[in-house]
Amino acid sequence: MGKISLNDVRAGMVLAADVQDRNGRTLLGKGIEISEKHIRVFRMWGITEADIRGVAMEDVAAQDAAAIDPAAREKAEEAIRAAFRFADMEHAGTKELARLAVLRYVRTMTEAQDGHQST
């Protein structure tokens, strides 16, 4: 299914491939169910992503997108499209940077609003 960010890995998910540290040493084998403790250990070893059975990056992206208010998302997507106008949006790396940029834009907008309301 492909790798997802460790941030999106939850206890109970099952590894579709071994998780290896930067030296190629296996920390946890394929087929094992992940616990909270495993996630903490991964973090300690600088693991940034994992291959999870039945979960793809696209699922996580869809979930993130669904959690945002549609009007805010549209506004953010428009701004990010403009900023990325000279970038190749078909490229997987660029696409992911643009996706993160949209989330970031929404976060900044929300924070600005909250800050405004509290003053």
Add this chain to the structure above:
Amino acid sequence: MDISPRDLLKGYVEVSSLPTIHFRLEEAINNPKKSMSDIAKVIRDDPGLTARLLRIVNSAFYNFPSRVETISQAVTIVGTQQLSALALATSVMKMFKGIESHVVSMDSFWRHSIACGLAARVLATMRRDTTPERFFVAGMLHDIGRLVLFTKLAAKSQEILRRAHNGPMLLYEAEREALGFTHAVIGGMLLQIWKLPASLEEIAMFHHDPASASRFPMETAIVHLSDIIVHAMNLGSSGEMYVPPLDPGAWEKLGLHPSALTSVEEQVDRQYHDALQTMMADA
């Protein structure tokens, strides 16, 4: 009137104060007869540098569990090469202190530069490179050519920014159209004039064209991607309004999975404010 990069850089040849400390440090590091304490002494002879380095070493940049009180400690913990790279980074910033630009805010310029340095350092660490500070400096200096353009050709730079805005087009394309060369060439040449390491020169020269970097392709690919990441994160700006296009070859070379980008951005975010504070405090 045609301007050549050489003409633009004339005034900068005399500004040789920057590398002095850098060269004294490098000399001490590369001299097998010099000890760690000799190297620490070179740094201690410059109280400003000493203070700046201690501040960096004690910041979120390193997140050491206990305070590093002296340069000797810093040399032992951080390493001489790493400390030398950091010394270079802060010296360049200090050197450009007081430069006013009506073209782009200096604050914004250095935010972009520091963020790019942080991203390059994170990417280098992920690749298990043992000299991440080298990448920090390279990222910090990648757009240094813009400072030359903004100060030496202020009016022309305004015009180039307008041209990019109206195009719309990428700023470096507008530079090429208007001048026949880009800030990348100016930056590379400046670093060469300053006799800084050839890797820094090549990275600055080819950060928008990493496929042309023949001697340091990996280093150049890292800074190329870092520049794009921090543009996407919208952390400061050196004048460019758009996210520069990613070179697919550079991306392949780094072997990064897209899902790792979240972690790169998080690490940059975590260090960003502290790095700004420590680097810009008296720079």
